[in-house]
Amino acid sequence: MNTALKRIRIMCAAIFVAGIAGIIVTSIVSNNNGGIIAIGLVTSIAAVVLLTASTISTNKHIDAFDEVAAEQLEKRVSALITSGANEDAVREAVRAAIDLGRSIS
DSSP states (O other), X not given: OOHHHHHHHHHHHHHHHHHHHHHHHHHHHTOOHHHHXXXXXXXXXXXXXXXXXXXXXXXXXXXXXXXXHHHXXXXXXXXXXXXXXOHHHHXXXXXXXXXXXXXXX
């Protein structure tokens, strides 16, 4: 795990604990609605930061483009077109196959 993500998680956990304690203490001691709302907003911002950091750090990287496979596919498409197939229909079929493959994986 990334050390920056670990630090963000620890800081957010500390803010969560302090926020809950702050809400309880503020509500008991002074019953100040403004203070309670401010503490709640800081705690919710920490939650958004934690969600954002976790989402960004776990994104999959795009696979490298395989030029050899792309060239072989283009040769097959060209061969189909030269044999009389409609170019637009062939390219649309290739796009549909790519979209299907992406949706499965």
